[in-house]
Amino acid sequence: MHPLHMTKVAVGCQALPQLAQRQAARIAAYAGAPAVPAWTRYLPKRAEELVGGSMFWIIKHALIARQTILGFEQVESDRGKQCQIWLAPELVPVFAQPLRAHQGWRYLEAAACPPDLDSVGGEIGALPVKLMRDLRGLGLL
Numbered sequence: 001m002h003p004l005h006m007t008k009v010a011v012g013c014q015a016l017p018q019l020a021q022r023q024a025a026r027i028a029a030y031a032g033a034p035a036v037p038a039w040t041r042y043l044p045k046r047a048e049e050l051v052g053g054s055m056f057w058i059i060k061h062a063l064i065a066r067q068t069i070l071g072f073e074q075v076e077s078d079r080g081k082q083c084q085i086w087l088a089p090e091l092v093p094v095f096a097q098p099l100r101a102h103q104g105w106r107y108l109e110a111a112a113c114p115p116d117l118d119s120v121g122g123e124i125g126a127l128p129v130k131l132m133r134d135l136r137g138l139g140l141l
Helices: 016-029 129-137
Strands: 005-009 036-040 054-059 062-077 080-087 092-098 105-108
Touching: 005 062, 016 036, 016 054, 016 062
Parallel strands: 005 054
Antiparallel strands: 005 105, 036 080, 054 062, 062 080, 062 092
16 A cells, blocks of 8 residues: 655745755754654644655645655644654655645645656756746646
8 A cells, every 4th residue: 555645835935945945954953853844733634644655845836846754743832732744854856746735735645646856867857847847738748
């Protein structure tokens, strides 16, 4: 059985390098932790199925990268009770796939996941997300 995945908007990020910088800052802030934290309000009901799956990040209405989900933890913060999602530090670029932005997160079945860019090969990974999206819309990728 394939693990379940989830999508989440990278709020405030305009491109993959910004997300990478944000994740690097979180790694530095949580020095000693083996993972990168992300937060959401509620613990997913299917949390056990998500462990081992990926968090796919949405930037400018496209899935652009993923991180492996290592686990979940409910924590108290100044905002009240929250769910901390622990992610592997490696940010893996994926073949940009259009997806509407949404609040919070959504489940993503394995069959709907875009492939990693390194599995696509060639120079495609160097193209800007908008150009990849436009080329894909034209059926050229």
